[in-house]
Amino acid sequence: MIPLSIPNISGNEWQYVKDCLDTGWISSVGSYVNQFEEKITEFTGAKYAVATMNGTAALHIALQLAGVREKDLVIVPNITFVASCNAIKYAGADPMLIDIDPHTWQMELDLLEEHLEKYTYIVAEGDGETEEIVRPYSLLSHRRIGAIMPVHVLGNMVDMDRLQRICKRFYLPMVEDSTEALGSYFNKQHAGTFGQFGTFSFNGNKIISTGGGGVIVTNDEILAKKAKHITTTAKKDPFEYDHDEVGYNYRLVNILAAVGVAQMEQLPAFLERKKAIDKYYREHLENENLQFQKVGDRVIPNNWLHTMKVKDQRGMIKHLLDNGVQCRPFWVPMNQLKMYQNCRYISNNDISNMIYRSCISIPSSTNLTDAQVEEVVRVVQSFK
Ligand SMILES: Cc1ncc(COP(=O)(O)O)c(C=O)c1O
Structure with missing residues (x-):
């Protein structure tokens, strides 16, 4: 995996x-x-x-x-x-x-x-x-x-x-x-x-x-x-x-x-690696059905955990796991957890739920080899 x-x-x-x-x-x-x-x-x-x-x-x-x-x-x-x-x-x-x-x-x-x-x-x-x-x-x-x-x-x-x-x-x-x-x-x-x-x-x-x-x-x-x-x-x-x-x-x-x-001591190198993986994923995977997080002009992100928004989240998760790619869905929104469901939730269209139901985090470790990153891309692309 x-x-x-x-x-x-x-x-x-x-x-x-x-x-x-x-x-x-x-x-x-x-x-x-x-x-x-x-x-x-x-x-x-x-x-x-x-x-x-x-x-x-x-x-x-x-x-x-x-x-x-x-x-x-x-x-x-x-x-x-x-x-x-x-x-x-x-x-x-x-x-x-x-x-x-x-x-x-x-x-x-x-x-x-x-x-x-x-x-x-x-x-x-x-x-x-x-x-x-x-x-x-x-x-x-x-x-x-x-x-x-x-x-x-x-x-x-x-x-x-x-x-x-x-x-x-x-x-x-x-x-x-x-x-x-x-x-x-x-x-x-x-x-x-x-x-x-x-x-x-x-x-x-x-x-x-x-x-x-x-x-x-x-x-x-x-x-x-x-x-x-x-x-x-x-x-x-x-x-x-x-x-x-x-x-x-x-x-x-x-x-x-x-x-x-x-x-x-290794953080600068880790940041470089994360940036390179992020670039590779974006270049090879982004299309009208799959998007990564949008980053504002003045933000330099650390690209910590590469997470993509897809049309069929549960289907994609199954496909990735079946093909040796570890992945996780996004966090259940706080207003859907029983401890916090009675908290005031300020929202017009419950975007949180939409994001929760469509996002998947994919391999992001700084020690991934290039071959592993390419394999992740191949498996994501092979999802029909
Ligand atoms: C957004 C966020 N807040 C808080 C924490 C809590 O950090 P820790 O797991 O070190 O307690 C984490 C990490 O797990 C996190 O991702």
Whole structure:
């Protein structure tokens, strides 16, 4: 079977992991965590990075530190991996789902802006002493909207200039679910650096992997310190077991960070390979019955997971699997999952459902050989 999206372990991973094993620094402290965080800041241009045990934990902490409170709403696209909505729930809030654009498969900004204009009002809270907090409230439920979480689906991005303008106008803190977008840029600015926080995931299918892992990025020093503190059990002192709030044991361990450092060294080559595979698939497969995700002019995507929209999705999936090509359908839209079916879903034509029912992800691993990529194309083309 030609694999869908698997780790590419071909650099210094063994050497760095051996170093951890030889020295005993396998757990919560060690130099690789710092090195990994430095590599992330260097690459993304974010000022600070805090490594976490996975991307979901990164999202949870970012939302909490962005000020999301119990019973808030958090705006998120209806097409995303379930972890985006789960993290919103962990922060005590509920997702407010926005339908997606039929071509880019990202949050539909017209719909978002129209909804905020028509159905929200702005409230300023403050007691005259603490800093005033200004947020939009929903006219429909009178619930506070605590944040917006754009998701850079498959490494693509929306018009971030416009999204930032919307956030400013409606006083919305932005937490980017950029978990899939390491190596993606809008206007030459790296994904995850537009909002108060960005987050990345390094699970097994991502562009680089630490087995499991994540990171929070931010340009705000105080928030970065808070993120480090709260992800390391809110420990006040390295010696005394003294903690000053309910913290989390969310840190990334050194042995996994060691894998991450080796993976980061290879990221530029991985990005090149993804770009070449994307080009090949587009050139050989795109036609009136089969399209890939549309990418905006100012976006440089990381081409993380090659996904195509076809007429007969279930037929194509069967054909690919029968012919040794691993593939997956797209995520079930959040409004169709039983945990989230009662969330408000802002949509005119339920584009999410159409995309869910027509998209298929095809082999995208950076270690695919040219022959395997050609074979994928041959099998897709042979579907009648
Ligand atoms: C869009 C999106 N959000 C969140 C996550 C969660 O990341 P993790 O699996 O590292 O917890 C992922 C990846 O799995 C994802 O694709």
